Amino acid sequence: MDERDWMVLQALYREKNITKAAQHLYISQPALTNRLQQLEKDFGVKIVNRGRRGVQFTPQGEYLAKSAHEMLLAMQKIRENVLNMEDNVAGTLRLGVSGFFTDYKLPNLLKGFKEQYPNIEFKITTGFSSHISHLIYNQDVHIGIVRGDFSWKDQKQLLFKETICIASKEKIDLHNLPHSPRIDYHTDSLLKNSIDNWWTEHFSQPPLVSIEVDKADTCKKMVANGLGYAILPSMILNDVHDIYKTDITDMDGKPIVRNTWMFYHKNSLKLNIVKAFVDFMEKEFKG
Numbered sequence: 001m002d003e004r005d006w007m008v009l010q011a012l013y014r015e016k017n018i019t020k021a022a023q024h025l026y027i028s029q030p031a032l033t034n035r036l037q038q039l040e041k042d043f044g045v046k047i048v049n050r051g052r053r054g055v056q057f058t059p060q061g062e063y064l065a066k067s068a069h070e071m072l073l074a075m076q077k078i079r080e081n082v083l084n085m086e087d088n089v090a091g092t093l094r095l096g097v098s099g100f101f102t103d104y105k106l107p108n109l110l111k112g113f114k115e116q117y118p119n120i121e122f123k124i125t126t127g128f129s130s131h132i133s134h135l136i137y138n139q140d141v142h143i144g145i146v147r148g149d150f151s152w153k154d155q156k157q158l159l160f161k162e163t164i165c166i167a168s169k170e171k172i173d174l175h176n177l178p179h180s181p182r183i184d185y186h187t188d189s190l191l192k193n194s195i196d197n198w199w200t201e202h203f204s205q206p207p208l209v210s211i212e213v214d215k216a217d218t219c220k221k222m223v224a225n226g227l228g229y230a231i232l233p234s235m236i237l238n239d240v241h242d243i244y245k246t247d248i249t250d251m252d253g254k255p256i257v258r259n260t261w262m263f264y265h266k267n268s269l270k271l272n273i274v275k276a277f278v279d280f281m282e283k284e285f286k287g
Contacts, residue, residue: 001039003075006068008035009047013065016054039064073139080271089276090119096132096141097124098188100216100236101260106145113280120273128188136263142274144263147233148190155269157262157278159285162235163247163255164194169226171244178203181210181228185219194256195231198248233258 011021012032022032040047047061057065080091097106102124114120125135129146136144136152145159166172172180184207199207210228213219219230224240237245247255262281268274 001042001071003072005035005039006071006075008032009039009061009065010068010072012036012048012055013057013062013068016056018050018055080273087272088119089117089272091271091273092121092123093143093273093277094123094141095125096135096144097126098129098132098145098147098260099126100147100233101145102126103217104235109281109284112284113277116280117273117276129190130188133263136265139265139268142264142268142271143277145260146263147258147260148188149259150190150261150263152261152263155264155266157282157285159260159262159281160235161257161259162233163257164191164198164231165234165237165245165247166229167220167223167232167237167240168229168244169223169242172229174202174246177207177229178205179208182207183211183213183219183222183228183230184209185213185216185230187216191233191258194258195248198250198256201251 007025008021011024012018015021015024018032018036019029022029025032036047043060043064045060046058047064049056049058095106106124110122125132125141129148129150132141132144132146133150133152135141166174166177168180211222213222216232216236220232220236220240222228223230223232224243231248234245234247237243249255262278264274264278269278
């Protein structure tokens, strides 16, 4: 089996559908089917059964598919170690990055890093911080950048802090928040819990949610157009200057803050590409 075969098994196991798996791998459906049939011939077992509900893996197929992640990770490490032997900063840096950081911070950082190390390529995975923390834990990425205080026992660096604030187009009396239209958005569980806990500490009735959107950036635009107030991390509001912002505080009057961290494994620093990026980020966010 070669690397492409393991990728076929991994994609098919995730999608449970040959058409979707082929699209993900950018190959034709017949090509994927032929490759799967060849694998079954090589191992002498049935790997999948096809039915109306899609693809179902046999016990042997389940074992092979679950082994695909380990095999692909091992191949990736071998490739990285070979490149590392040359003492050059080269190869593909795999980053897992929260959505906010991707939109507002990452492009300029990657540009600066690329200028220093032109032989670097990037593979970026974005998503909620809970997903990114899972990726770095499983070593699917070299470095994870997450927002919020997730549990992590290996190497980490605090990049920056930001307050959480109430944002509104017009000045708003905080005592009237339960009666004012609120715009909510999908976010990670840590931030949602912080906001929910703050609310229950200050109000006895639920918020009046009038609009729900999928992204914080969309929520910000709704606020800027006077459609309601929102509770948002302050940095997302840096490019909006005509709205009122009030930091929320705990019962002791201290601002509630959200930390952004860089997570990585200590062993990964043996790779020149990872060590270079960690050093670069430390300089960029120093102080």
